[in-house]
Structures are given as C-alpha cells and as structure tokens.
Amino acid sequence: MAAVATCGGDAGSAGSAVATASKSNVTSFQRRGPRVSGTNDSGPRLVSITGTRPSVRNGQLLVSTGLPALDQLLGGGLAVGTVLLIEEDKYNIYSSLLFKYFLAEGIVNGHTLLVASANEDPANILQELPAPLLDDNCKKEFDEDVYNHKTPESNIKMKIAWRYQLLPKMEQIGPVSSSRFGHYYDASKRIPQELIEASKWHGFFLPEKISSTLKVEPCSLTHGYIKLLQFIQNIICEEGFDGSNPQKKQKNILRIGIQNLGSPLWGDDICCTENGDSSHSLTKFLYVLRGLLRTSLSACIITMPTHLIQNKAFIAHVTNLSDVVVGLESFIGSERETNPLYKDYHGLIHIRQIPRLNNLFCDESDVKDLGFKLKRKLFTIEWVQDNYLRQERNIYPPGFSYLLKQKDSAWGEGSLQHSTFLMSFLAKATAFASRLVRHSEPLKQTGSGRIRQAAGPRLWHDGRRQEAPGLLGIPP
Amino acid sequence: MFLELNNLLNTTPERAEQGKLTLLCDAKTDGSFLVHHFLSFYLKANCKVCFVALIQSFSHYNIVGQKLGVNLTMARERGQLVFLEGLKSAVDVFFQAQEKPHPLQFLREANAGNLKPLFEFVREALKPVDSGEAGWTYPVLLVDDLSVLLSLGLGAVAVLDFIHYCRATVCWELKGNVVVLVHDSGDVEDEENDILLNGLSHQSHLILRAEGLATGFCRDVHGQLRILWRRPLQSTSQRDQSLTYQYKIQDRSVSFFAKGMSPAVL
Numbered sequence: 001m002a003a004v005a006t007c008g009g010d011a012g013s014a015g016s017a018v019a020t021a022s023k024s025n026v027t028s029f030q031r032r033g034p035r036v037s038g039t040n041d042s043g044p045r046l047v048s049i050t051g052t053r054p055s056v057r058n059g060q061l062l063v064s065t066g067l068p069a070l071d072q073l074l075g076g077g078l079a080v081g082t083v084l085l086i087e088e089d090k091y092n093i094y095s096s097l098l099f100k101y102f103l104a105e106g107i108v109n110g111h112t113l114l115v116a117s118a119n120e121d122p123a124n125i126l127q128e129l130p131a132p133l134l135d136d137n138c139k140k141e142f143d144e145d146v147y148n149h150k151t152p153e154s155n156i157k158m159k160i161a162w163r164y165q166l167l168p169k170m171e172q173i174g175p176v177s178s179s180r181f182g183h184y185y186d187a188s189k190r191i192p193q194e195l196i197e198a199s200k201w202h203g204f205f206l207p208e209k210i211s212s213t214l215k216v217e218p219c220s221l222t223h224g225y226i227k228l229l230q231f232i233q234n235i236i237c238e239e240g241f242d243g244s245n246p247q248k249k250q251k252n253i254l255r256i257g258i259q260n261l262g263s264p265l266w267g268d269d270i271c272c273t274e275n276g277d278s279s280h281s282l283t284k285f286l287y288v289l290r291g292l293l294r295t296s297l298s299a300c301i302i303t304m305p306t307h308l309i310q311n312k313a314f315i316a317h318v319t320n321l322s323d324v325v326v327g328l329e330s331f332i333g334s335e336r337e338t339n340p341l342y343k344d345y346h347g348l349i350h351i352r353q354i355p356r357l358n359n360l361f362c363d364e365s366d367v368k369d370l371g372f373k374l375k376r377k378l379f380t381i382e383w384v385q386d387n388y389l390r391q392e393r394n395i396y397p398p399g400f401s402y403l404l405k406q407k408d409s410a411w412g413e414g415s416l417q418h419s420t421f422l423m424s425f426l427a428k429a430t431a432f433a434s435r436l437v438r439h440s441e442p443l444k445q446t447g448s449g450r451i452r453q454a455a456g457p458r459l460w461h462d463g464r465r466q467e468a469p470g471l472l473g474i475p476p
Numbered sequence: 477m478f479l480e481l482n483n484l485l486n487t488t489p490e491r492a493e494q495g496k497l498t499l500l501c502d503a504k505t506d507g508s509f510l511v512h513h514f515l516s517f518y519l520k521a522n523c524k525v526c527f528v529a530l531i532q533s534f535s536h537y538n539i540v541g542q543k544l545g546v547n548l549t550m551a552r553e554r555g556q557l558v559f560l561e562g563l564k565s566a567v568d569v570f571f572q573a574q575e576k577p578h579p580l581q582f583l584r585e586a587n588a589g590n591l592k593p594l595f596e597f598v599r600e601a602l603k604p605v606d607s608g609e610a611g612w613t614y615p616v617l618l619v620d621d622l623s624v625l626l627s628l629g630l631g632a633v634a635v636l637d638f639i640h641y642c643r644a645t646v647c648w649e650l651k652g653n654v655v656v657l658v659h660d661s662g663d664v665e666d667e668e669n670d671i672l673l674n675g676l677s678h679q680s681h682l683i684l685r686a687e688g689l690a691t692g693f694c695r696d697v698h699g700q701l702r703i704l705w706r707r708p709l710q711s712t713s714q715r716d717q718s719l720t721y722q723y724k725i726q727d728r729s730v731s732f733f734a735k736g737m738s739p740a741v742l
C-alpha cells in the first residue's frame with residue numbers, strides 16, 4: 001500500500017488581526033487527496049513520506065508509535081503534530097520501553113530523532129534501543145509463540161457468564177512482511193550499530209546544556225524547559241520541518257522524545273510539593289510545545305511520572321493540554337501480582353484520552369479493560385478476559401465472582417447446578433442486604449392468622465431449606 | 477449548526493436573542509461539539525464573530541465547520557470572523573519579544589498576570605466599523621476554552637474579570653452575545669476551576685452542560701446534555717427551566733433524544 005498524503009502550505013492566511021509570521025503555514029491537518037492547484041504548481045502535489053499513512057477517518061497523517069497493538073487502539077497511529085503523553089508506571093520499566101519503541105520506529109523509518117533527557121545521555125538511550133524484527137526468520141518463531149499462548153481456559157465454554165464469550169477477542173497481529181507502517185522489535189537484543197549511525201538524531205542532555213548561564217528575562221518557565229523549547233525550535237527551523245526551507249525535496253518527520261518530564265531533575269518541583277513556585281511551568285511548556293508541533297511535521301512522545309504528582313487537579317490540566325494520554329500500571333509489587341485473574345499479564349494499560357481531530361468525535365475502542373504482557377519479541381495488549389466480572393465494579397457481591405469461577409470449573413457439565421447455585425446465592429445476598437429495610441416494617445396479621453415473616457437471615461423454614469426465600473413472595 | 481439542538485433551544489439564526497452570556501461546560505466528556513455548533517450558528521446568522529481558540533488549530537475548526545456548512549477561511553477573508561489561534565500565537569510571543577502588548581502576553585510573565593491585552597484585542601476586533609460596509613447583525617465572542625487559561629497560571633479572579641469586561645462591552649454596549657466553554661473537573665478538587673465555574677454559572681443566561689453517562693462509556697449514547705435557562709438579573713420568581721436530553725454524535729450532526737429513548741435500545 002503506497003502511503004500518500006498531501007503536505008503543503010495553506011493558502012496564505014489573510015485578514016488576521018494578529019500579526020503572524022509570513023512563512024507559509026505547514027500543518028498536517030489536511031484533507032486527503034490531491035489539492036486543487038491554485039498556486040504556481042502545475043497539477044496536484046502528492047508527497048509521500050516513509051513511515052506515514054493517512055488515517056481512514058479524516059485523512060490525518062499518522063505515524064506509528066512503534067507498537068502495532070497501541071496503534072490499533074489509537075485509531076491507526078499517532079497523528080503528526082500531536083503529543084503522546086505516557087503516564088509512567090511506578091518503576092519506569094514499561095514506559096521507558098514504550099519510549100524506546102517509539103524512537104526505534106523512527107530509526108527504522110528513517111525519521112529524524114530528537115531525544116531529550118535530564119538523567120541519561122541521549123547517546124546511551126539510543127544504544128539501548130531494541131532491535132527490529134526482520135520478516136522471514138522470525139515468522140516461524142512467532143507462530144510457535146502463538147501456539148504456546150493458547151491456554152486451556154480459553155477453550156472452556158462459559159455456562160453462566162455466556163455473554164462474555166460472544167464479545168470479540170482482540171486480534172493478535174503478526175509481523176507483516178514488507179509493511180512500511182509499524183514494526184516489531186525484539187526487546188532482548190540491541191539495535192545494530194550501523195542503523196544508529198545511518199540515522200540522523202539530535203540529543204538534548206540537560207546537564208550539558210544548562211551549564212552556560214544565559215541571560216533570560218524572568219519567565220515562569222524553569223530554565224531547563226526554556227532551553228529545551230529553544231533547542232526544539234532551532235531544529236525545526238534549521239531543518240525545515242515547518243516548511244520554511246523550500247529547497248528540501250524530501251520531507252521527513254521529526255520524532256521528539258522527552259523522558260521523565262516533570263521530574264525534579266528538570267528543575268521542576270511539581271513532583272515534590274503540592275503548590276510549588278513553578279507550578280505552572282510544566283503546563284506552559286506543554287502549551288508552547290504543542291504550538292510548535294502543530295505547525296511542523298513532527299510527533300512527540302513524553303513520559304511523565306504522574307504517580308509522583310500530588311496535585312490531582314494538575315494532572316487533569318496536563319491531560320487537557322495533551323492530545324493522546326496513555327497510562328501504564330504495572331503489577332510489580334502490587335497485590336494484583338498474585339491475583340490469579342491477572343496471572344498472564346504484566347500490567348494494565350489505560351487509554352485515558354484520544355483527541356478529536358478534524359472531527360466531531362473520535363474512534364474510541366469499546367474495550368476499556370486492557371492488559372499488556374511483554375514477551376521477548378512481542379508486546380501485546382489484550383482485553384483482560386476477566387470473564388466473571390470484576391469485584392471492583394460492585395456489580396456482583398464481593399467474592400462472588402471468584403467463587404463462581406471455582407464452581408464453574410468444578411461442575412463441568414451440569415447447568416442446572418449452576419443456575420440454582422446462582423439463584424440461591426443471589427437470593428441470600430439480596431435478602432441479607434435487605435433485612436435492615438424489611439425489619440422496620442410492622443408485621444401484619446393476614447386473614448388466616450398466620451404471621452407473615454419478614455425475609456431475613458432465616459433460610460430454613462419448616463426444617464427444609466427454601467430454595468429462594470424472600471424473592472418469590474409469601475412462603476407457604 | 478445542529479438543527480435538533482436549535483429546536484431544543486428554540487432558536488434559529490434569524491431570531492436569536494441578543495445580549496446573552498451562554499456557558500458551555502463539560503464533565504467527564506468532551507463538549508467541543510457545542511463550540512462547533514455555536515460557531516456555525518452565529519456565522520450563519522451573519523454576525524461578526526471573534527473566536528479565541530486556545531486549544532486547537534484553525535484547520536481543525538475549518539474542517540469541522542465545512543461538515544456543518546460554514547467556510548471559516550472565507551469568513552476570515554471577508555472580515556466576518558476574527559480568529560485568534562492560541563497555539564500559534566503562543567509560539568510567537570514566547571520566542572520573540574514583542575513591542576506592543578500581545579494578547580497572550582501573560583505567557584511571558586513570571587507571576588500571575590491579567591488578561592487586559594486579551595480584552596483589548598477582543599474590543600478592537602468587535603468594534604463596530606463605521607464605514608458601513610457589509611452590515612453584520614451583532615457581534616459575538618466565542619472562547620474555547622477558559623480552563624486552559626487557568627492551567628497556564630492565571631487566577632480564577634483574573635479570568636472572571638476578563639469575562640466581566642467582555643460582557644460589559646459585548647453584551648451590554650454592543651448588544652451582542654458571549655459564549656464560553658469551561659471544563660468541569662468533577663470529583664477532582666480544583667478550587668480555581670470551581671470558583672470560575674460557579675461565578676460564570678451565576679452570570680449566564682443559558683447553561684449547556686454535557687456530561688458523560690454515569691455508568692461509563694456507551695457506543696450508542698455518547699452523553700447527556702442538560703440545558704438550563706436562567707434569568708440572572710430579574711428577581712421575579714420565574715422558575716429556571718431545565719431540560720435533559722441524551723445525545724449521540726455522528727459524522728455531521730448530533731442526534732438528541734429523551735433519556736432512555738436511544739434508537740439502539742428501542
């Protein structure tokens with residue numbers, strides 16, 4: 001599939017009261033299809049950039065995040081000109097892995113990289129990128145992986161929660177040969193040195209850049225953020241990502257990666273105190289950064305340790321100022337690690353926000369409970385098949401779902417046992433819960449003189465156990 | 477412009493009320509479809525619109541506007557639409573020192589500033605032109621959205637002052653309308669946002685509140701819209717009228733239905 005997209009300047013914006021720069025406006029938010037030639041060009045200009053494809057919904061230009069599973073959840077990929085914010089997991093294991101996948105995807109596609117970090121030298125980060133999987137020799141191994149993956153549980157037909165069997169499983173996509181969009185990476189191997197040397201990258205390592213004290217007027221952004229913004233703007237201008245350099249025939253995408261933004265190493269105290277001095281430095285940085293991205297052919301990934309930010313309202317602000325927000329929650333060290341429901345997964349992934357670009361609505365996936373697992377060659381995201389509903393949702397009484405799962409596996413065939421178990425259990429639970437209400441009602445004499453009993457914890461009546469007491473009305 | 481929403485609000489572009497402040501707020505969902513509705517509504521009503529778009533770029537509104545039947549590029553060239561693109565202007569004001577005060581000057585200031593330059597910009601944009609060319613009916617100010625100003629370091633009081641000045645100029649002096657969007661943070665405690673939201677709720681004539689469903693995400697019903705008509709200046713005890721509808725957003729329109737009457741359920 002040839003990825004075509006139209007990239008070009010808007011017709012010159014005229015009549016705007018705000019004085020804007022006179023250079024032509026390059027954005028990626030263009031309609032798909034050939035442009036009507038109103039300029040000097042003869043005929044439509046169709047430019048194709050490697051590693052991009054237009055979105056099927058609105059013609060937006062998309063790049064891959066490096067994880068085909070995540071691309072699928074985001075509606076095809078990350079739109080050029082937007083920010084992908086990753087809320088780090090507690091020990092920064094999987095978020096740094098997603099960061100590296102994004103950068104590795106840029107190297108494989110030949111995009112220019114800009115890596116910014118305050119705690120690690122960008123050259124070292126690039127050395128640690130995972131190796132891309134080439135197509136042929138890994139396809140066999142991948143098929144073997146898929147075979148081993150089928151656990152016995154997925155073959156059991158569900159008796160009680162049978163509706164969950166009808167829900168679609170998320171497909172696992174295997175490596176497609178000759179795909180120009182979205183590659184797979186082997187997390188255990190390092191990227192070959194020649195690929196790094198062939199790529200073009202710029203590094204921003206904060207301790208190096210900040211050593212020279214520059215005279216800036218007091219602004220409420222911290223010094224590190226100001227330097228980073230100036231660095232990014234320089235690269236965009238010099239290399240023509242904003243369309244200001246018309247001699248460049250081959251357009252390219254700039255992939256920006258910023259690691260651990262908001263951590264104290266950047267000079268920001270948002271993670272340390274609740275209302276610090278530089279409390280709006282980070283939001284202003286995000287705003288100006290997004291302004292830079294919208295007017296250039298670039299995409300940005302930011303990892304942020306939001307679990308350290310104590311001011312929850314601030315996280316809401318940051319979410320509103322970003323485009324795509326993905327949260328990672330790993331099970332390491334939490335009680336979910338030993339929960340048998342989650343034994344196949346390494347953590348949960350929450351898609352917190354997807355932008356509505358050029359459209360009134362966005363492609364949200366129906367599935368909201370997603371877990372991820374990292375195997376050597378594959379990072380998969382799947383719907384957590386918690387078939388018996390989750391205790392956290394309070395739909396069934398607590399403990400019921402786990403009990404039901406045990407019973408389901410114990411009573412292989414008999415469906416009558418299942419349904420009577422379900423009915424009696426629910427009846428007991430509702431009766432127990434309603435006893436406080438019922439006991440406040442006065443007991444009335446009925447015509448036959450028999451005392452009508454309130455439904456209570458009494459399940460034994462006349463020496464025989466009632467099947468569904470309290471639910472079916474007056475016991476005989 | 478969504479025709480169903482016009483019916484619910486009982487207005488048409490020809491006979492819309494003037495001098496009103498409309499507050500749009502959203503909680504747990506995205507209320508930007510209301511902004512697109514009002515933008516296309518007032519452009520079709522032949523009003524002079526000043527749009528302060530702080531959260532998205534011009535081409536985004538343009539493409540959605542084309543789906544709704546208005547052409548923002550043409551409106552801007554004709555002079556009907558004055559568009560302040562927040563993201564692009566922020567880059568300009570941040571990297572180059574400006575001689576005259578820029579509408580987004582507060583980005584360069586270290587401590588909490590005020591929105592006076594932005595108000596000057598709005599007043600300049602909506603000033604009635606004396607030369608008597610294409611007569612626009614009345615001016616309209618549209619802001620998307622005010623919560624961004626809070627997250628960029630301004631205080632709630634500064635934003636309320638700005639809206640007060642805008643109302644005095646646009647609503648009372650020029651007999652126009654003001655429409656603003658504010659995010660409701662919900663259960664997250666955000667004092668500044670709550671102050672702003674409460675203050676604006678008391679001043680506004682019409683409140684449109686888009687909420688996500690309490691039970692979570694649903695593919696067929698995207699949310700619930702509460703419409704509240706208020707009479708803030710009259711002390712007569714005419715009760716505020718309130719209606720609730722559920723909605724589903726489609727490609728070019730939004731369909732509204734009573735609660736529980738979604739076509740997917742019936």
